[in-house]
Amino acid sequence: MIRLGLCCKFEEQPIKFYTTTATALLKLNKEEALHKISDLCLKNAESLQKALIYCARNNIGSFRVNSQILPVKTHPKAGYDIEELPESRAIIKAFEKCKSIIKEHHLRATFHPDQFILLSSPNDEVTRRSIADLDYQAQVSEWIGADVINIHGGGSYGNKLQALDQVARNLKRLSKAVRSRLTFENDDKTYTPQDLLPLCQKEGIPFVYDVHHHRCNPDKLSVEQVTKLALATWDREPLFHISSPKEGWKGPNTNRHHDYIDIKDFPKCWRRLNITIEVEAKAKELAIRHLHKSNSF
Secondary structure: OEEEEEEOOOOOOOOOOOOOOHHHHHOOOHHHHHHHHHHHHHHHHHHHHHHHHHHHHOOOOEEEEOOOOOOOOOOOOOOOOHHHOOOHHHHHHHHHHHHHHHHHHOOEEEEOOOOOOOOOOOOHHHHHHHHHHHHHHHHHHHHHOOOEEEEEOOOOOOOHHHHHHHHHHHHOOOOHHHHOOEEEEOOOOOOOHHHHHHHHHHHOOOEEEEHHHHHHOOOOOOHHHHHHHHHOOOOOOOEEEEOOEOOOOOOOOOOOEOOOOOHHHOOHHHOOOOEEEEEOOOOOHHHHHHHHHOOOO
């Protein structure tokens, strides 16, 4: 069975997630800033509950949680510990209710941290801040029962092999909560499946196969070959990504995502798999509805 996944937000549904900026928070005194953040975090937990219930009612099997679900959580000046927030207990309880919803409706929750999360950087400060962000997302993952924190390989810094060796070294610095959820995904410019699969196989890390990225940034492996190799890296339900190019495969920039999925872009070898496929389409829930109406799933 294919489980289609919705990514982060909605196109039409009145379900919103809230954020702020470090600049805005730093204009407030500490007490005011913590009250503002507390209110936003609680609203986001409640919005996540609504998002999961919507997914359950609309045959959407997975939801990707926005990486700013706790806004500005790890900022060096405006960041905070959850225990500092006036409504910390209510916030945690509201997120834990999400876990109950996920369990009751057999859903799945995932995280896909921002592009600045790098384990390949030669700059240790960048690595330290990346690990702090992964720790925060693992904390929320514990509350809600998310089983994936998916990242890219990062930069190559002129030498992919050396950069991936740096990734392997930095894996040892990760907490168990992060390491048990960490996955790697091929990207559309730097790291192909052929680059990342050896690392995933050696380190026991699941590989998230993005077929659009592979088509933009190909290697010597076919879609069928990568699918088979990717499936073998998982010790739980595999997670893949699907999207279509906004201007078609002959357009000037095939990296850009379309509002919807062209069913011709859906690999035939995925049709009978038991996997989660996150739909990375700009029309969000409308794109998933369109796929359901195509009678392909």
